[in-house]
Amino acid sequence: xSDISRDHGGRGAPPGxxxxxxxxxxxxxxxxxxxxxxxxxxxxALAERVGISxxxxxxxxxxxxxxxxxxxxxxxxxxxxxxxxITALIFVTVRQVMWRQFRAELARMPEVEYCAITTGQHDAMxxxxxxxxxxxxTLVTDRLANIPAVxxxxxxxxxxxxxRRPYVLPSDQRPRPRRQPQESAPADVPLGxxxxxxxxxxxxxxxxx
Amino acid sequence: xSDISRDHGGRGAPPGxxxxxxxxxxxxxxxxxxxxxxxxxxxxALAERVGISxxxxxxxxxxxxxxxxxxxxxxxxxxxxxxxxITALIFVTVRQVMWRQFRAELARMPEVEYCAITTGQHDAMxxxxxxxxxxxxTLVTDRLANIPAVxxxxxxxxxxxxxRRPYVLPSDQRPRPRRQPQESAPADVPLGxxxxxxxxxxxxxxxxx
DNA sequence: GTTGAAATTAGTACGAA
DNA sequence: TTCGTACTAATTTCAAC
Numbered sequence: 001x002s003d004i005s006r007d008h009g010g011r012g013a014p015p016g017x018x019x020x021x022x023x024x025x026x027x028x029x030x031x032x033x034x035x036x037x038x039x040x041x042x043x044x045a046l047a048e049r050v051g052i053s054x055x056x057x058x059x060x061x062x063x064x065x066x067x068x069x070x071x072x073x074x075x076x077x078x079x080x081x082x083x084x085x086i087t088a089l090i091f092v093t094v095r096q097v098m099w100r101q102f103r104a105e106l107a108r109m110p111e112v113e114y115c116a117i118t119t120g121q122h123d124a125m126x127x128x129x130x131x132x133x134x135x136x137x138t139l140v141t142d143r144l145a146n147i148p149a150v151x152x153x154x155x156x157x158x159x160x161x162x163x164r165r166p167y168v169l170p171s172d173q174r175p176r177p178r179r180q181p182q183e184s185a186p187a188d189v190p191l192g193x194x195x196x197x198x199x200x201x202x203x204x205x206x207x208x209x
Numbered sequence: 210x211s212d213i214s215r216d217h218g219g220r221g222a223p224p225g226x227x228x229x230x231x232x233x234x235x236x237x238x239x240x241x242x243x244x245x246x247x248x249x250x251x252x253x254a255l256a257e258r259v260g261i262s263x264x265x266x267x268x269x270x271x272x273x274x275x276x277x278x279x280x281x282x283x284x285x286x287x288x289x290x291x292x293x294x295i296t297a298l299i300f301v302t303v304r305q306v307m308w309r310q311f312r313a314e315l316a317r318m319p320e321v322e323y324c325a326i327t328t329g330q331h332d333a334m335x336x337x338x339x340x341x342x343x344x345x346x347t348l349v350t351d352r353l354a355n356i357p358a359v360x361x362x363x364x365x366x367x368x369x370x371x372x373r374r375p376y377v378l379p380s381d382q383r384p385r386p387r388r389q390p391q392e393s394a395p396a397d398v399p400l401g402x403x404x405x406x407x408x409x410x411x412x413x414x415x416x417x418x
Numbered sequence: 419g420t421t422g423a424a425a426t427t428a429g430t431a432c433g434a435a
Numbered sequence: 436t437t438c439g440t441a442c443t444a445a446t447t448t449c450a451a452c
Contacts, residue, residue, distance in 0.1 A: 040249055044427075055440095059436090069286060073248035074375035075281075075375070077279060081276070113373070116371060118366065119365045140403050153403050154405075155403075158325045160326040161324070166283035193359075193362070195364070252447075264420070265419055
């Protein structure tokens, strides 16, 4: 099973935790940056591109894998070519107490490529890939609807995947002035059309079952 | 730039298109299946696992790359370890005529890991990774809000990524009885709590600007 | 599409800076 | 720690079958 959550009591480490093990320096990040673009590069070539010795590259490479900073290497496939040209997002509202059951059922659905727990109106978003639009219908009405943990769903189709970056590193971002902890976010930003949906706020709308 | 859309007039090939070039047989799919789990496996080991000769594996491997069925190899990183522990989904409503501009702006935002055009209430979903919750706020209110193409946004946070499969192959799915083209989807499925959101239907709700 | 042997490259170990 | 070198194992290429 491809479950990226670590087994600390059933939920993954909350996002935001950093550096439990290995302390990553700029050389480590440079290595990750090369590897995200070319996961099959040889360690020798990697060493050269990063500007370190081959031996050092081997050491760091292994450390990154052992530490879990690199979770795995994978090939990105053209899903259309592979016969799975239909992609859909299914937003699911889950009965919170039945969360474990929901996860177990998900694991049994190979069409599911990605699942994340979100704040907002729904509790989870799952991304599925199938070969035919009718399969989405079958999947949602037959499979998902039959999971007692599932309270409601909302499905949208993906018409085009405009961008997929392997991942992003802090080094990609332009340096931002470090904000002091007690300093709050700037309050003078014109909000207007922008809307943030917190977990409690959004969920309240669905609490009428 | 990491743009997975091919340049046929600015939009990628619509999902559902299959086999423009290479015809993929079951051996090709088996190769992809191995490569999705271990992108760094040697071709020799790959050949053994698939049950073909090395030379054959090299030929097919190269063909898959050249054809574009394998788009690239990449390392999956633990974003938290790399200092980008905050993940958010931003649903964006775009002024359709300004779509090109929106894409151009997206390309200039390294925080964006994924962007897909969807049916439903919004027009696009983007996934961003940053190191701090406040950066999401800055990103949405400062960067996105200043793009004229952006009409409205809705932001949710990802609390946990429960599952990420490298991709899914048709061979993963259990064989389904092939439905004849004129046959429609079964109409006797109890719908109830399930909801599909088509592009037109959902968008009508936002057409009040 | 397969096998096997040559050339190249990868991975490891270890002493020196 | 990191580097450089030398040594061993494995991989890729390319030939003939």
